[in-house]
Amino acid sequence: QVTLRESGPALVKPTQTLTLTCTFSGFSLTTTGMCVTWIRQPPGKALEWLALIDWDDDKFYSTSLKTRLTISRDTSKNQVALSMTNMDSVDTATYYCARARTVVKHSMGFDTWGQGTMVTVSS
Amino acid sequence: SYELTQPPSVSVSPGQTARITCSGDSLPKQYSYWYQQKPGQAPVLVIYKDTARPSGIPERFSGSSSGTTVTLTISGVQAEDEADYYCQSADSSGTWVFGGGTKLTVL
Numbered sequence: 503q504v505t506l507r508e509s510g511p512a513l514v515k516p517t518q519t520l521t522l523t524c525t526f527s528g529f530s531l532t533t534t535g536m537c538v539t540w541i542r543q544p545p546g547k548a549l550e551w552l553a554l555i556d557w558d559d560d561k562f563y564s565t566s567l568k569t570r571l572t573i574s575r576d577t578s579k580n581q582v583a584l585s586m587t588n589m590d591s592v593d594t595a596t597y598y599c600a601r602a603r604t605v606v607k608h609s610m611g612f613d614t615w616g617q618g619t620m621v622t623v624s625s
Numbered sequence: 626s627y628e629l630t631q632p633p634s635v636s637v638s639p640g641q642t643a644r645i646t647c648s649g650d651s652l653p654k655q656y657s658y659w660y661q662q663k664p665g666q667a668p669v670l671v672i673y674k675d676t677a678r679p680s681g682i683p684e685r686f687s688g689s690s691s692g693t694t695v696t697l698t699i700s701g702v703q704a705e706d707e708a709d710y711y712c713q714s715a716d717s718s719g720t721w722v723f724g725g726g727t728k729l730t731v732l
Contacts, residue, residue: 520665535665541723548711548724548726549660549662549668549713549723549726550723551713551720551723552724554719554721560719562718562719562720562721564720585665588724596683608645608656608674609656609658609674609715610673610674611658611674611679611713612658612660612668612670612713613670613673613679615667615668619662
């Protein structure tokens, strides 16, 4: 059974750096085709894709946020971390991590999601 | 990156067919994906690679593609299908994008 769980601070101050951790089970990020990705959703608004890391440790970032984001993995702990610098009130959102699989160079979509973690940016 | 455009809302009576569209310039070249999100819950993948349905997703959910528009069709809509639906696609560089979402109301 594949599960993912997000963890991190519920409240951060403006200009601070947010670091979130996604702890997963039921698959290995070193298996060919496996990826973990981060998505966020401001209250009442649409989903926004943030970043993805794959089985080869390749990293992909949202064009609009790439200067602020860093995604990394710890395969020994089955964890993926996302850091976002210079947090602002507009970054207040629920942050999700999800598993994505690639089969024969084509994605199978984000097939399993964590429950999400709400992050509020406020002084 | 590019944009995916969805109608903000679609309404349908129970038992009827709901069609939710998603438009984007890269859709002829890239696969599309659809997610269902109910209030307070994480999204659930309902269609991948334009037309494929994950295991456990009811057969009334189907996807199609024509040019720059993809469509999620829900046949025989049930009250439990009321949710927000998001389309998604990627560009050739591995960057993903979601549409703005469509709220499906079951009258």
